[in-house]
Amino acid sequence: VVLLSFAEQAVAASHPVYIVPLSFTLNSYYMICRETAFLRSLLVTLAVVALRTTLNIVLTTTGAYALSKKAMPGRNIMLSLIVFTMFFGGGLIPWYLVLKELGLINRLASMIIPSAISTFNLILMKNYFNTLNPGFEESARIDGANDIYILFRIIIPMSMPMIATITLFYAVGAWNEWYSALILISEPKLYPLQIYLRNLLI
Numbered sequence: 100v101v102l103l104s105f106a107e108q109a110v111a112a113s114h115p116v117y118i119v120p121l122s123f124t125l126n127s128y129y130m131i132c133r134e135t136a137f138l139r140s141l142l143v144t145l146a147v148v149a150l151r152t153t154l155n156i157v158l159t160t161t162g163a164y165a166l167s168k169k170a171m172p173g174r175n176i177m178l179s180l181i182v183f184t185m186f187f188g189g190g191l192i193p194w195y196l197v198l199k200e201l202g203l204i205n206r207l208a209s210m211i212i213p214s215a216i217s218t219f220n221l222i223l224m225k226n227y228f229n230t231l232n233p234g235f236e237e238s239a240r241i242d243g244a245n246d247i248y249i250l251f252r253i254i255i256p257m258s259m260p261m262i263a264t265i266t267l268f269y270a271v272g273a274w275n276e277w278y279s280a281l282i283l284i285s286e287p288k289l290y291p292l293q294i295y296l297r298n299l300l301i
Contacts, residue, residue, distance in 0.1 A: 140295035148273040151211045155269040163224035209283040
């Protein structure tokens with residue numbers, strides 16, 4: 100694919116697969132970069148990745164920290180309901196109708212809010228928080244720290260490798276997302292990069 104992107108059009112048409120470069124030109128890249136639709140879709144995708152990943156990490160971290168506390172009232176019920184959503188969904192039509200009633204059709208938020216949290220990543224981070232030494236938190240409580248202080252000053256710094264991994268999961272997922280945009284976005288000015296490339300190829 101990389102070699103074909105640098106190939107002249109005649110070479111790419113006659114040799115769809117090759118390993119040794121047969122030609123070199125930047126015409127394809129010049130053509131794409133001159134397209135305002137490409138640059139706009141790239142900006143839309145970058146905005147979605149930044150906003151969605153930030154929202155994902157904030158909700159996942161705070162939710163996982165709360166669910167890792169065994170003393171939290173209703174914790175087991177909430178965990179059961181969260182796990183339930185991993186196995187059973189409402190389906191495409193109810194999902195679409197809910198988002199339509201919320202006014203998220205043809206909005207940038209339609210690519211951010213419905214994917215605000217991943218059940219799998221939430222459980223993964225909750226289990227990681229459970230493995231941390233509780234002595235650090237107990238020492239902070241003795242010194243008068245509250246839950247918010249403990250989360251941001253103790254738990255998050257200790258969990259940076261896990262948070263970085265989950266952030267990567269979320270960012271790659273947001274970058275590759277095209278299905279929700281295909282269903283919820285019909286205005287070309289809001290197309291993300293993946294939809295633009297799909298329309299370009301098809």
